[in-house]
Amino acid sequence: MAHSVRRDAPELPDFSLLKRLARDQLIYLLEQLPGKKDLFIEADLMSPLDRIANVTTLKEHEVDKLYKVEHKSIVSTSDQLCFLIRPRIQTVKWICDVVNADKAVGKFRRYKVIFCPQKFYACETLLEEQGIIGDVTTDEWSFYLLPLDDDIISLELPEFFRDNFLEGDQRWVRTAGSALHLLHSLYGPFSKVYGIGRCSKMAYESWREQVKEGEQRVRQADIGNVFLIDRDVDLVTPLCSQVVYEGLVDDIFRIKCGCVEFGPDVTSSDKSMKVMLNSQDKVFNEIRNEHFSQVFGFLSQKARNLQTAYDKRSGMDIKQMKTFVSEELKGLKKEHRLLSLHIGASESMMKKKTKQDFQEMLKTEHSLLEGFEIRECISFIEEHINRQASMVESMRLLCLLSLTENGLLPKDYRSLKAQYLQSYGVDHLLTFSNLKQLGLLVEQQPGETLTVMESRVGKLVNDKTAGKLTDAFSSLAKKSNFRALSRRLNLVPKSDEEYDLRVPRDMAYIFSGAYIPLSCKLIEQVLERDGWTGLEEVTRMINGHEFAVTGSNGSDPRGRSDAQRIILVMFLGGCTYSEISALRFLGKEKGYKFVVVTTAITNSARVLESMLDNHA
């Protein structure tokens, strides 16, 4: 609440333009299929669609009925069907089934598939193989960017993380490049681009190619600098428990597309309620970046203020009362409603967290980050597994252990894995394999001895191809070097100092003063140094792919100084609300404004759930 503001932060550009563009294009596409039609919408496109258009907009353009894509046979009677989907094989397969089923019974309809944000050749090949191109026409709705708030823009592509980092499929790289291109042409030209990570580099290249292909309008820049960062540069941060209000709400209630559903325990009524969480909510706006321990104090202060405001009525005459009712009462009532909602949410979160031994969990987490009493941590995790407590939480702690310790000792790895499989099901073998491939949970390689062993074994193995392939895969899992990075960048403040959460002194406050998120620290350092000079050792440990490039207009004095202080940070693979809070804090300290562009908002549960394979 009481952050010192260094100087006037620049104004953020207006991103609602992005929504308008997307809406206009959708309308255009719908009009390409004139006449009444039924619209099938992919489940995870519904919320984004809700943010830019409503049912009336769709009805105005002759959409008759709306359905959710459910991969079941359909009941529509319309003779025109429109599908609004993500370019996924599964969904296209379903559409093929729908079309072929119609054909089988001699039903004639027109079909249009609109892929969002782009189509993939694999999907079209499938349509072709099923012999329905011609019956089905396809289109692209290049709805890349959804502004979730004044300073958050999302691509709403949670699968980016798995596809890119686990499967090694680069299908979204160009999408990221195009998104950047769109921002560049609307709010650019950018003068500097910094980045780290393989995918960032590829996205930069893809964007650069697209800039080359199109013509460049000369305009005043709104956004001066860009920072691209791969999620796998810092996997520790998203796996930490969030304790900043907005992050905690996301961890517990799951914010979806900037909107959260509070259950009856929060609303203290028998109904659940959907609430938009953004800067429009004045109460939320003041607490979203605060450490949870500060939120209660703030809310009760706010409640007292509200009471005083209401109490003013008592001594009023008729005229004053009239102005009070017409001017203030409405605002007060709204605030009242919001306040009781957030108090309810805080209470409910408090209850849930005390039930789960949250304190002990946090203690373990902090010990892991600090590299302190690792044995105790391991036995805590072991017991967590033995008690069959939350499957994802156990996984999260295991991954944190592996990331911070550069892998588990082979003995520990085997024993913990065996116990995990016993507690949560043997089919988690698939999860372990995925985690290993991504480098989230690995066995420590005992240095040279194994390499010698391996080469000996390699000679014995007849199937050379298999050996080569194993090499190819293992080269992808990289070391995290967390401990060394943490020392180099001072990520973990000394624990003997008292950390005052009321007056945070650095970004570590988002984790109770225990850890400065690596991702945000890198951004801070690079902006401070205007490049990667002096960070060579750090980038080597992260496994590099860092770059810092200046555009031709970089040296141009034309660029407004305000624009230079607006920094677009693009997270490839998702970012957490805690990181956004940390960047907001950094911005206030240094006089920057950060605009966060992310492939999706993520948190520990989402990261780990994307690694699960054990459902049919």
Next chain:
Amino acid sequence: MIRGKPDDDEYWNSSKFKAFTFDDEDDDFTRLKESKRAVNSILVEDEDEEDEVEKVNWSGEPVGSISWSVKETASNIRSTGEVRDLSFPKIDTAPSLPKNSSGYSLSSLFKGKTCDRFWRPLSLLLALLILYFLHCVIPWSINADVMLWQDYISDWTPEETVKRMQQGKAYSLEKFHFLQDKLLLLDEAVNAHDGNVITAVLIFLKKSLSKEILFRELIAREIALRHYIHYLKEMGEHKHLCTFSCLHVQLMQYRDHLNIKDENRRRDFLKNCLSLPFSQEDATHVLDHYTLLERQIIIEANDKHVESSSQADIFKKYPRKASILNMPIITTLYYSCFYHYGESEGTYSSPANIRKTFRISDKQFLLTCLGARAKLKAWFDVDALFTTKNWLGYTKKRSPIGFHRIVDILHKNNAPVQVLQEYVNLVEDTEQKISLAQKYKCHDVIINTYRDLKDRQLLIGYREKVERSSPEYRKIEELLFRWYQVRKGKTLRAWLRGKGVARALTVPKICPHGNNLAVG
């Protein structure tokens, strides 16, 4: 792939570039001139920043080496004519064209001179046919510029083809007949970092190459291989890969058991999985999985029968909520501790048998057993879990996990205070013991601990917290009174000692300070 490549690889690589970039000599020359101009103009605009970046990022290859300059020319040619608009520098984005050492590069040598002359008209015809086809069947792919005659006759290089594919323009892959051309196309797609195009090329290769050849070439191309595996996975065609015994495929195959609903068929499938080449460790787990399901099927059939015929009380009192099929090992153990406690090790459903079969640790066994028995409020069983006898017949309570955790678990299962305090008493750390006792209101434990600490102040403090006239209150009163008496006695003895009579009285050794009297 970069490390340890032989010298002549460099040569093949550069020749390959020529094979597709420079079609004939004249062209070559003009382009070179252009590229020179391009290079010069870049140097003029060059900034320090760019220089620095390139040095940092070049993967392994020193700036100025042959392969570097080849790549440099290639990339400059690509941007000829646009160099002046180029506002951002290009950075080398990791994997360079994979160098394959197969003998096929020979064909690329000939290709430029002889073969092309033969193929060009043919491929032109093909391109025309395809475009016609596209025009009729796929209306979306017809862009305005496709209609230009020039596009029909131009023989697109792999690079141009990939670019057109990226831009969604019409293209044709059918002219890539030579294996070498196909691979160049693939490598070009990989270099463009567009997964969509890479997959498109792979689909084309899948249709036009035998899977053995395709796989052989993909082995050396990691990025393309991963795209291929992912594509097959998504299409549900990973069996395509199963003929190649290599990492990950056995897991993909194992994963298929999830699609089998019928438990008997699933069990049989798992049995087949046992022969897959898993690592030793994973093989054990898969065997466990099979054994578990096999047992579960037996237990389920039996218990279902017992439950429906109401032969056992336990099922009547606590009807089963769900079937035990496909539950994890620990859940099965819990189930068995709940419904089949005390059965002999010979039966599959007994806890002892499950413990042994699946090598369950003592700690794990205890925790699960404790949970199940506490749920049933079988406190006698709980007690027996911790009791050990030594050879003299003395009993002692032991636990592989801290007793504070035991207390937590018991409390969660609503254990009465009498049971709880027994275990609170076993907690070794005094502070922890007191805080637990306070949490669960075990007054006796607290009073006794304070008594052992001989802390009168704490005891008096605690007297305030308990209800007056409760047994706890009376106990504290009694203790305090006895302490008072002891203190009086002590003063008397001290007085006597002062008088020099103490020695004569011979104070007993066991209680040198007197207040030990209070104990007991």
